[in-house]
Amino acid sequence: MQLSVVSESGKEAVVAILGAGDFFGEGCLAGQSICMGTATTITPSTVLVIEKSEMFKVLHEQHDLSDRFITFMLARNIRIEEDLIDQLFNSSEKRLARTLLLLARYGKEDQPHGLLPKVSQETLAEMVGPTRSRFNFLMNKFRKLGFIKYNGGLQVNTSLLSVVLHE
Numbered sequence: 001m002q003l004s005v006v007s008e009s010g011k012e013a014v015v016a017i018l019g020a021g022d023f024f025g026e027g028c029l030a031g032q033s034i035c036m037g038t039a040t041t042i043t044p045s046t047v048l049v050i051e052k053s054e055m056f057k058v059l060h061e062q063h064d065l066s067d068r069f070i071t072f073m074l075a076r077n078i079r080i081e082e083d084l085i086d087q088l089f090n091s092s093e094k095r096l097a098r099t100l101l102l103l104a105r106y107g108k109e110d111q112p113h114g115l116l117p118k119v120s121q122e123t124l125a126e127m128v129g130p131t132r133s134r135f136n137f138l139m140n141k142f143r144k145l146g147f148i149k150y151n152g153g154l155q156v157n158t159s160l161l162s163v164v165l166h167e
Helices: 026-030 052-061 063-089 092-103 121-128 133-144 156-165
Strands: 004-006 012-017 038-040 148-150 155-156
Touching: 012 133, 026 052, 026 156, 052 063, 092 121, 092 133, 092 155, 121 133, 133 148, 133 155
Parallel strands: none
Antiparallel strands: 004 012, 004 038, 148 155
């Protein structure tokens, strides 16, 4: 599932790629009356729709769900702050490396990692922000250095961490 927003001028930006068990649409719980983005499935998905009043009810009554929801929201808030810092201070090379590692779920021990979900290169480029030619250059560089490979999908090697950690 990808979450995207569209500017008044029609430019679309992907702001998140969600995985199994993730939440979206929670803005209504905080009083957001206008939907700010669009959720689009990028792989076969099952989505559970919960009405606002029912969500409030289960958050109060089911502590395990409430804990999971709060943990997800705090982690997403941290990631959004990290994304902003990344956009402000890092090169497109570091931003791409970080995005690939996040999409490959590195650091998430409870989930399989390495193989990216089906995400187009256009979407990846939109998420990272460089020009399409710069994006292609970086992807080819990462492939030649063995950081990524195409094997029935895009696979990310842990050695890509060296790009993010290198100053």
